[in-house]
Amino acid sequence: MDPIVEAALKKWPNVPDCYGWLALDARGDWYMRDERIQAAGPFPRVKGSRITHEKLRDFIHRNYAADAQGAWFFQNGPQRVYVQLEAAPWVWRLSENPAEPGAPQVHSHTGLAAGPVQACWLDEHDRFYVATPLGLGLVHSLDMGLALAPVETGRWQPETLRHAELLQRYGVIVEPQAA
Incomplete structure (x- = not known):
């Protein structure tokens, strides 16, 4: 977490969650999903405005975490902004691993x-999920070709599990709600 965020939390400890x-x-x-977008329909059917500002995305990335209940949030200064997830809290990007061919390197979004990789699954929508020490994530659709080699060689052995069961197993809340 950024030091400026930690300082804001100390200065304003009672800012309501978003x-x-x-x-x-x-x-x-x-x-970003303002009130108009939220009223137009649920995520991901109605997405909202894609955040393209690089420094804002980087700030979100540095201050992205989960609470004890499994709801993911972005700590925006003193305010905790809870995140709706389409599939999982992490989206994995794969790249060739020069040190170990056939075992792609995995990085988060x-x-x-x-x-x-500790385990992997296919859900009922044929989406490919991987668990790592960081947690559960969905393999980016553009990287499915790189995921094929470790599956074909038996290094990764995907099991089948429904999306809701997978989220429950890893304690992930995809649509956090105020208490």
Whole structure:
């Protein structure tokens, strides 16, 4: 977390949480969802405005975390902005691993190294999920070709599990609500 965010939390500890205004889609893109967009329909059917400002995205990435209940948020200064998730809290990007061919490197949509793949699944929509020390994430659709090699060689052995069951197993809340 950024030091300026930590300082703001100390200065203003009682700022109310925000719900419904920020969302993460299955490709790792962030969306702002103002009141008009929220009224137009649920995420991801109505996405909102894609955040393209690089420094704002980087700020969100550095201050993105989960609470004890499994709801993900962006700590925006003293305010916790809860995130609606289309699929999972992480969107994995894969790249060739020169040190170990056939075992792609896995990074999050925020740029964090995910660590080794611990398990993988296909859900009822044929989406490919991977669990790492960072947690549960969806493999980006553009990187499915790189995921094929470790599956074909048996290094990654996907199981089938319904999306809702997968989220429950990893304690992920996709649509946080105020208490």
